[in-house]
Amino acid sequence: MAAEDEKARDEASQPDEAEMEPIYKHRQVATLILWSLGIGAVMTVLVWVGAPAPDSRVVVTVLIILLCCIFLFYALQVEVTTESVTVSFGPGVIRRRFRVDEIVDARVVRNRWYYGWGIRLIPHGWMFNVSGLDAVELDLPNQRKFRIGTDEPQELCAAIQKVLRRTDGSDR
Structure with missing residues (x-):
């Protein structure tokens, strides 16, 4: 009986497969x-x-x-699930994961040309980028920001906004 209770608790604490399935997934090659x-x-x-x-x-x-x-840097992959936003370079050795509950807001931004590509500390915070100037900026607690370079800024921002609305139950 105790084993069944423990198993039930473990299953309850695990997120459903539907919750972990990507809402948005995109790989941008660093040509x-x-x-x-x-x-x-x-x-x-x-x-x-x-x-x-x-x-x-x-x-x-x-x-x-x-x-x-x-x-390490052949591509930048972004994945949005109901639980997190994950940004990773190449095979995923270098990555950053943000829990949805720690993201305050997200918006489309345009990087200055001199911000460059790669992993950068820019005036607004950190940035992962492999190409172009378009990005989505995440607002994090304590005035921190993180930029995700992407060739699909509108789609990425919409996916993040969707999970943020789902998390707090309001429209942003």
């Missing part, structure tokens, strides 16, 4: 970053092959760093 790092890797190999007796350790180290950057 310019891939091209830039790829050209850098090719040039590194050409220097290694063509230069008279280059220092192999330096060339191999640079090549490994470039290949790691390609692997």
Whole structure:
């Protein structure tokens, strides 16, 4: 009997599969970053092959760093569920997850060109971006902000607004 009660409690504490199913999921490929790092890797190999007796350790180290950057930053994936908003680079080693109950608001914004791409500390807070200037800014507690670069700003913002309304039961 105790085992059944424990099992029932565990099931009650687990979110339903429907709650964890993505409301929005999008992967934006970092085309310019891939091209830039790829050209850098090719040039590194050409220097290694063509230069008279280059220092192999330096060339191999640079090549490994470039290949790691390609692997880690080839795309930016955003997933919105009823529980959280998750932003991850490449295979997901570098990621940030925000619980829906810690997001105060979300809005479409346009980044300045000099904010750049990648993981950036900008005047408004942190930003993950792989391409373009469009983003969705999350307002977090204590005046903190986080920007998610995207090529689908309206769709992403609508999905976040949808889960925010669902969470607090009001229209934002």
